[in-house]
């Protein structure tokens with residue numbers, strides 16, 4: 001498990017400090033090229049489709065090393081996570097003819113997106129569901145979810161074309177979709193923001209002379225990176241495309257850079273200090289708080305204050321609350337001090353990363369006074385290109401925000417004019 005980046009006084013990245021989970025041995029991995037492909041961080045939310053490993057480790061390491069996180073307010077909520085579990089029910093169900101209904105049995109997407117209906121983009125459907133729930137048309141005892149109706153397409157078609165969905169529904173919702181609708185709710189799914197990179201996968205930051213200086217020796221690709229091809233709102237399937245395209249390009253760039261710089265730079269004398277201090281604190285901390293409880297509070301704050309709809313008062317409170325949680329993270333303790341597969345220690349280290357991502361998301365969301373893609377403000381419902389056509393950059397130290405312009409000029413084709421998205 002990579003714990004922290006090694007950066008020298010020029011700001012160049014010279015590798016990582018890592019820990020062998022099997023033995024807890026800490027080691028320095030010195031490298032002329034360090035590529036992060038550490039995935040997303042939707043585990044900062046209570047309801048998430050993401051795997052338990054999606055704890056934003058790459059972002060936490062970058063943030064602690066002084067690299068800003070870009071566009072962190074843009075989180076995508078998938079409209080159909082299984083109620084109570086968050087597990088994904090893919091668009092395939094609606095593609096096969098499934099549709100959403102509220103407590104009155106109304107097919108409500110007809111009101112929100114008369115043309116695309118249930119196949120409107122994820123943010124539109126998520127907001128429609130959130131509105132139905134907010135306005136009292138949600139289903140169940142607490143009125144806190146809606147239903148995805150598929151039974152009309154028949155058991156045989158469901159078994160043949162949607163076997164995985166049938167299994168998820170049976171396992172996580174205890175519902176046979178051929179007999180009853182599946183209870184669903186929007187659930188955090190994908191992070192449009194991340195570690196800022198150019199289209200060669202080189203990490204860029206405003207740390208030397210310009211706003212987008214290449215951080216020598218450091219690369220990022222995949223969901224942890226913000227090359228920003230998805231803007232504020234990724235379309236379904238484009239993540240895997242992003243991985244393939246930029247994965248190939250970053251490999252080409254690394255080979256070129258390694259040929260140009262064949263010799264490793266010397267490591268700074270304090271290369272391992274930061275992660276060793278984090279581990280030493282976990283070893284010596286007495287009377288601290290439980291990692292699980294502090295983590296649960298972080299997820300609650302993110303879900304309630306920075307969810308599908310963002311309200312000004314809730315965001316302002318959220319900034320304060322997540323700061324308080326961050327203070328509590330510094331005071332966590334673990335009882336297990338064994339060296340072999342110490343998952344308690346791993347979870348504590350992951351929480352250090354999650355809280356960096358959570359703060360970046362909350363602070364960036366509170367600042368952006370418009371609605372764009374995955375970021376929907378109740379008080380600023382419109383997209384505001386005059387003031388907000390820009391990328392956010394969140395710096396962990398001092399929780400500072402900066403902005404940089406959006407590149408609107410493609411390299412080889414005509415620029416696509418800006419226009420409002422309508423359904």
Ligand SMILES: Cc1cc2nc3c(=O)[nH]c(=O)nc-3n(C[C@H](O)[C@H](O)[C@H](O)COP(=O)(O)OP(=O)(O)OC[C@H]3O[C@@H](n4cnc5c(N)ncnc54)[C@H](O)[C@@H]3O)c2cc1C
Pocket residue numbers: 001002003037038039040049050051053054057058088189190221222223224236237238239240241243
């Ligand atoms: C349920 C679900 C369905 C999806 N369906 C689609 C789809 O149909 N089409 C599409 O385009 N996208 C889809 N996505 C999104 C897409 O799957 C992800 O964006 C993509 O898999 C991210 O790939 P990645 O390689 O960047 O990260 P990941 O696949 O998350 O891999 C990250 C890796 O980094 C490792 N790692 C993390 N931290 C550390 C550390 N500190 N040290 C060492 N290793 C570390 C992890 O163990 C993991 O192996 C879906 C996502 C989900 C959750």
